[in-house]
Amino acid sequence: MTYENLDAKLVNALLGDGRASLRSLAEELDVSVTTVSNHLSDLEAEGVIEGYTPRIDYDAVGYDVTAVIQLQVEGNALPEITDTLRDHQQMISVYEVTGDYDVIAIGKFKDTDGMNDQIKALLTDPDIKASNTSVVLNAVSENEQFELDVEDA
Amino acid sequence: MTYENLDAKLVNALLGDGRASLRSLAEELDVSVTTVSNHLSDLEAEGVIEGYTPRIDYDAVGYDVTAVIQLQVEGNALPEITDTLRDHQQMISVYEVTGDYDVIAIGKFKDTDGMNDQIKALLTDPDIKASNTSVVLNAVSENEQFELDVEDA
DNA sequence: TACATGTGATGACGTACGAAAATCTCGATG
DNA sequence: CATCGAGATTTTCGTACGTCATCACATGTA
Numbered sequence: 521m522t523y524e525n526l527d528a529k530l531v532n533a534l535l536g537d538g539r540a541s542l543r544s545l546a547e548e549l550d551v552s553v554t555t556v557s558n559h560l561s562d563l564e565a566e567g568v569i570e571g572y573t574p575r576i577d578y579d580a581v582g583y584d585v586t587a588v589i590q591l592q593v594e595g596n597a598l599p600e601i602t603d604t605l606r607d608h609q610q611m612i613s614v615y616e617v618t619g620d621y622d623v624i625a626i627g628k629f630k631d632t633d634g635m636n637d638q639i640k641a642l643l644t645d646p647d648i649k650a651s652n653t654s655v656v657l658n659a660v661s662e663n664e665q666f667e668l669d670v671e672d673a
Numbered sequence: 674m675t676y677e678n679l680d681a682k683l684v685n686a687l688l689g690d691g692r693a694s695l696r697s698l699a700e701e702l703d704v705s706v707t708t709v710s711n712h713l714s715d716l717e718a719e720g721v722i723e724g725y726t727p728r729i730d731y732d733a734v735g736y737d738v739t740a741v742i743q744l745q746v747e748g749n750a751l752p753e754i755t756d757t758l759r760d761h762q763q764m765i766s767v768y769e770v771t772g773d774y775d776v777i778a779i780g781k782f783k784d785t786d787g788m789n790d791q792i793k794a795l796l797t798d799p800d801i802k803a804s805n806t807s808v809v810l811n812a813v814s815e816n817e818q819f820e821l822d823v824e825d826a
Numbered sequence: 827t828a829c830a831t832g833t834g835a836t837g838a839c840g841t842a843c844g845a846a847a848a849t850c851t852c853g854a855t856g
Numbered sequence: 857c858a859t860c861g862a863g864a865t866t867t868t869c870g871t872a873c874g875t876c877a878t879c880a881c882a883t884g885t886a
Contacts, residue, residue: 538725572691619807654772
C-alpha cells in the first residue's frame with residue numbers, strides 16, 4: 521500500500537498550522553522528514569496547495585463592514601464587469617453564478633460610507649441592469665477551509 | 674514615532690508568502706530578526722493574525738461545485754439555523770445579512786448530486802421560509818486577502 | 827520499477843537574553 | 857507658558873545556541 525492518505529493528512533495537518541515545520545509534520549504523521557518534503561513539493565506542484573497565507577482578521581484592522589453584492593449584467597459585458605470587480609482589491613470573492621443575478625461579489629469596507637461610495641461608483645456602469653446589496657450583520661463563519669477526507673484502510 | 678507601518682508591512686509581506694522565514698522578512702523590511710519576531714507575536718496576540726493556512730484548491734481535490742445559498746428564516750430560529758450551517762463543514766462562509774434574505778451561505782460540494790442532497794436536507798427545516806440557490810459557474814476570485822494600507826511619513 | 831527511508835553535510839532558521847537606542851513621563855526652571 | 861532633562865519605559869538590536877530544511881545518494885521494500 522502506498523500512502524494514498526498521506527497527502528490528505530498532510531493537507532489537514534497544515535490546515536491546523538500552516539507554518540508547521542516539516543519535522544513536526546513528519547512526527548505527527550509518523551513518516552520521515554524526507555517523505556513529508558517530497559509529498560509537500562508534489563502537492564504544491566500539482567496546485568493542490570496554492571501557497572500559504574496568514575488568516576487576517578479584517579475587523580481588527582478597521583474593515584468593519586462586509587457586503588454581498590448581486591448584479592444583473594448585460595450578457596456580453598460579463599467579463600468586463602468581473603474584471604472590474606476583481607481589480608477592486610476590497611472584493612474578496614467574485615463569482616459568476618446561475619439564478620436571478622449573474623454576479624455575486626463579497627467585499628469588505630472600512631465603514632458604510634466607504635461602502636456606499638464604492639457601490640455607487642460601480643453601479644454607474646450602464647451594463648449593470650440591476651443590483652442588490654446585502655450588508656453582513658454577523659459573519660458566523662468566513663473562509664473556513666475544511667479538512668479533506670481520509671479513507672482508512 | 675514608533676513603526677506604526679511595520680505591522681502593516683509585516684502583514685502584507687506574509688500575505689505574499691505565509692511561510693516566509695523571520696530572517697527573510699527582517700531583510701525585506703530592513704529591521705532585525707528580533708523585531709520581526711516581537712511584532713509578529715504581538716499581531717498574533719492581538720488577533721490581527723489568526724493563524725496560518727495553506728491555500729487549498731478544492732477544485733483540484735474533487736470539490737467541483739460551489740453554491741451560494743440564500744435563506745429566509747423565522748426570526749427566532751436564526752441562531753439555530755446558522756449553527757447548523759456552520760457545522761456543515763462544507764460551508765465555507767455563513768453570513769447573517771440584511772435584505773431579502775436573512776442568511777447567505779457559501780458551500781463547496783463534490784458534484785451537483787451531493788449539493789442537491791445536502792440542500793434538500795437543509796430545507797426540510799420548518800423554520801426556513803424560503804430559499805434561493807445560485808450555482809457558481811466561474812470563481813473569478815475567491816477568498817482573496819488584500820494588503821493593508823501603509824501610510825508613509 | 828516505484829516509493830519510502832536513512833544518513834550526513836551545509837547553510838538557514840527560531841528563540842532567548844542582555845545591551846543599546848529611542849521614546850515617554852512629568853516636575854523643575856526660566 | 858514653553859522648554860528642559862533625569863529617570864522610567866518601550867522598542868530595537870546583536871549574539872549565541874540548538875534546531876531545522878534541503879540536497880544527494882545509498883538502502884530497503886512491495
